[in-house]
Amino acid sequence: MTEPFLISAALGALVGVILALTGAGGGIVAVPLLVFGLKLDVATAGPIGLAAVGIAAALGALLALREGRVRYKAATLMAGAGAIVSPLGLWLARRVPNAPLMLLFALVLLYVAARMLLQHRAHRQPNRPDRNPGAACRIDEVRGKLAWTLPCARALTLSGAIAGLLSGLLGVGGGFVIVPALRRISDIPMEGIVATSLAVIALVSMSGVVASSVSGHMAWAAALPFTGGAVAGMLSGRLVARRLSGAHIQRGFAVFAGVIAIAMMVKASALI
Template identity: 55%
Template sequence: MSEHELLGAGLGALIGAILALTGAGGGILAVPLLVFGLGLSMVEAGPVGLLAVGLAAGVGAVLGLRQGLVRYRAALFVAAIGIVAAPFGLFLAHQLPNAPLALGFACVLVYACARMWRKASRELKGIAPCAERAIQPCVLNPLQGRLRWTLPCARALAFTGLLSGLLSGLLGVGGGFVIIPALSRYTNLEMKSIVATSLAVIALVSTGSVVTASLSGVMHWAVGVPFALGAVIGLVVARQFAQHLAGPRLQQVFAIVGVGAALLLAFNTLTH
């Protein structure tokens, strides 16, 4: 393995560890790491980041399925919409110059980190993560233990899939920072079920985006494979320590690092 591939695997392991310790939204740092660490452009980094995040999320989703936490019907529905929308995002990414893509990604990263900071702050104050639920078009049937599929429910989940798919293709993000807040607002699922279902959606949508990128000839497998394998190893290893290390304070640290990465990406884009 070359020095470049070793560096890629190491950066991937870092992303996998962040995913294990901070939740489904942590993979958004994959693109900045690929841009700064391996010198890829935004269009090149997006599919590689999705390959790693998708594989790592897939591992988490399988574990969630074994524990009965994944709402697989909802996950398949959201992912199907996302997979259809992702090629449109990828098309837009190829029409836009690198600078607008990088600045757009920086804004999305700041938003995701702000949400994570707010969620962690609420946890530190003892406020339940789903305490602000006001509109719940998707609720569990207490007799069957399944979501009641109504038109408002389908509409809310379809919009979630559309947005996560577009962002997946356009910016190379898994979409956990979109899916988790949406499921928290529109359903009455427990948070551990929301995270597990989100991981399943991320794995499926990322797979669709990677396939589209491969067919379009923009997937850098030489960089992507070691980066993705490193992410899976990092996730599996970090899960062993997550119970002792993970928590709101660590999420706040990640949020600060993420905002710093966004500002550095924006500064680097504007000065070149």
């Protein structure tokens, strides 16, 4: 009894650290770690991952909000769209067999890993602009806030809905959708993007957790230590995040995610 508890807490701590460092990666590695570490199927691991990532992300978002880095109106719009669509993902996850769902998860994770490696190389290019000059959502230089337009609202809503669907279907926070989406559609600085992503992850994840709890699909015996570990990992990760190179973090996470994706593909192939 003690060993699964400790394993769950340790895996949660790893997820919390990754979430603190990347603002995007913790959610997408939570489910694979639960699948391999606790031998759970994807549909069971998903709600547990959502609970841990949601609470850890909420903690990080609150701390960032105190520092004035969260674009809370954009986060609320994206999270609202995600919360509406998330139950559909949960419904689908309960009706797709474990092996195809695991294979889908592996392909998504492999895509995320490959994209992060490509972004790492792009960041090393000289004269690369830090801000997006053609963004649909732009910060008003006078007020220091987003200038709301129809294209901006539409882009944020669509991104939030996609994140919500994947959140319910695969048990991920959706940060791997939210962060690149905000980079593409806005000129928000990267630290603000990470903080806003955490806020969206927290809100969308909590809607999925509530839906799972109401339907009786939440394995609390594994979720509680996993969530506690994730919160501890988030606090610890924040202490070291600013001392580490963002490029090295991105490259290291991409390699880590790629290895997990390949392992999940092998496991899924064995189940088919």
